[in-house]
Amino acid sequence: MTIWEILGFALLKILVIVSIMLLTVSYLVYFERRISAWAQNRLGPNRVGWEGILQPFADVLKLLLKEDIVPYQANKTIHTLAPIIALFVAFTTYAVIPFGPTINVFDYSIPLVVADVNIGILYVLALTSLGVYAVTFAGWSSGSKYSLLGGIRSSAQMISYEISMGFSIGGVLLLAESLRPLTIVETQGQWLWNAWIQPIGFITFVVSAFAETNRLPFDLPEAEPELVGGFHTEYSSMKFAGFFLAEYANMIVASGLIVTLYLGGYNIPFINIETLGLPAWLPVLIYISAFLFKMAALLFFFIWVRWSIPRFRYDQLMSLGWKVMFPLSLINIIWVAALIMIFNL
Amino acid sequence: MSVKRREKDLTLLEKIYIPEIVKGLSLTLKSMFKPKFTLKYPEEKFIPPASYRGRPVLVQEKDGHERCVACGLCSRVCPSLAIEVQAAETELEKERYPEKFEINMIRCIFCGFCEEVCPEEAIVMSKDYEMAFTNREEAIYGKDKLLVPVEQLQDRIDFLRKYK
Numbered sequence A: 001m002t003i004w005e006i007l008g009f010a011l012l013k014i015l016v017i018v019s020i021m022l023l024t025v026s027y028l029v030y031f032e033r034r035i036s037a038w039a040q041n042r043l044g045p046n047r048v049g050w051e052g053i054l055q056p057f058a059d060v061l062k063l064l065l066k067e068d069i070v071p072y073q074a075n076k077t078i079h080t081l082a083p084i085i086a087l088f089v090a091f092t093t094y095a096v097i098p099f100g101p102t103i104n105v106f107d108y109s110i111p112l113v114v115a116d117v118n119i120g121i122l123y124v125l126a127l128t129s130l131g132v133y134a135v136t137f138a139g140w141s142s143g144s145k146y147s148l149l150g151g152i153r154s155s156a157q158m159i160s161y162e163i164s165m166g167f168s169i170g171g172v173l174l175l176a177e178s179l180r181p182l183t184i185v186e187t188q189g190q191w192l193w194n195a196w197i198q199p200i201g202f203i204t205f206v207v208s209a210f211a212e213t214n215r216l217p218f219d220l221p222e223a224e225p226e227l228v229g230g231f232h233t234e235y236s237s238m239k240f241a242g243f244f245l246a247e248y249a250n251m252i253v254a255s256g257l258i259v260t261l262y263l264g265g266y267n268i269p270f271i272n273i274e275t276l277g278l279p280a281w282l283p284v285l286i287y288i289s290a291f292l293f294k295m296a297a298l299l300f301f302f303i304w305v306r307w308s309i310p311r312f313r314y315d316q317l318m319s320l321g322w323k324v325m326f327p328l329s330l331i332n333i334i335w336v337a338a339l340i341m342i343f344n345l
Numbered sequence B: 001m002s003v004k005r006r007e008k009d010l011t012l013l014e015k016i017y018i019p020e021i022v023k024g025l026s027l028t029l030k031s032m033f034k035p036k037f038t039l040k041y042p043e044e045k046f047i048p049p050a051s052y053r054g055r056p057v058l059v060q061e062k063d064g065h066e067r068c069v070a071c072g073l074c075s076r077v078c079p080s081l082a083i084e085v086q087a088a089e090t091e092l093e094k095e096r097y098p099e100k101f102e103i104n105m106i107r108c109i110f111c112g113f114c115e116e117v118c119p120e121e122a123i124v125m126s127k128d129y130e131m132a133f134t135n136r137e138e139a140i141y142g143k144d145k146l147l148v149p150v151e152q153l154q155d156r157i158d159f160l161r162k163y164k
């Protein structure tokens, strides 16, 4: 392939993924509201369009029309920069998550991932760490005590949970012997998903992912009863929407990562569709829908947990992170290493 | 720091969290499929029970006259001074009737004192809760809006006879 073809395909993939993500994010907000309502025996937004299906657009329009308020005491540049960082991090992390196997169209072989890099996992870790800056900047630059407290909390929380997250990934890397997401998916195969092989790592990773995305039960940076709105107290209009979108985009990235690392990516158990003799394009579609289905189930899980479990207290959060999650993820590494030793996996 | 014993210490199974979290999750999942309480308001309307205190109305007898004898007690007792009554004489047996009877619905606090004090059971609280105005003049309800036939208020009158 020439450089122009590579660039062209990359651009195409970016366009498709970004637009799909934006749509999914807005509908996630809708489903969050619907599911929360169902869990509380309510109906939720059902007015705009059929069963409220156009609600996300109404929300965005409303947010666009709101006045953009910047507090007098705020540091204007950083105040504006923070939501941009949040969005940037949320949307760029997705680049290395494969959503299907490599396909062959017109003599080109295209991997269904925006950037098929061999250090993909490191890239994800690096970018998610950048996410802390968005929250801390937002908290600090607002010039408000509530925001500052929210920002500080979140930096402490994210740093603590990043450690257990990194160590949980360690187990996956040991098995896959690669940092390349596509290889990790391929080595899991149809059956040997990491979630079965290393359940402890799976649990610690999922819990850390909740903490990293600031979702309940770990949404201390924005704990409403104590911190008003947390780090985005002083944000309004599209800047607030930026944080809002970033939170949901982070959810998508987190569930994409969980699927890739622990749930076998686009693989399907039970059936070997390669041998079914289907037309060439069908298996690819099935693989992609399997991936999307797993992601959707995880996203539902994210929302479901939010409306079931109360928020942690700050000291509980820290002791859970350092005294439980961190040792557990270390145990997981030892477990995986022992497995490799015994079964020569 | 001394460790305070709680009234109920958690068992090991509860301390692991995960079984308890699963319990909580299954509870919310179950309630997702339960019937909903929400009424789709403009289409479905809430029909209040007889004890409901909606907008105060005047009882209109079957012959078309109001029951009110314009004694002015309701206007006197009204804590928010919402009622204005002007009496006039009539040929009917009751001798007096309200020439003008107005309730300012912006002032009314739906306390029901007017209903409680009325000697004639002439002013009662209805089930009507749909009141919306676009200006202040509209909010002053005159006799045209206040008079409601007695059949429609039977529910509330029975309730009052039983419990008042």
Ligand code: SF4
Residues within 6 Å of the ligand: B056, B074, B077, B078, B079, B080, B081, B082, B083, B103, B107, B108, B109, B110, B111, B112, B113, B114, B115
């Ligand atoms: S309900 Fe209370 S406030 Fe309203 S008119 Fe009667 S006495 Fe006055």
Ligand code: SF4
Residues within 6 Å of the ligand: B067, B068, B069, B070, B071, B072, B073, B074, B075, B085, B114, B117, B118, B119, B120, B121, B122, B123
């Ligand atoms: S208390 Fe009853 S009878 Fe007297 S003025 Fe009021 S409504 Fe009429």
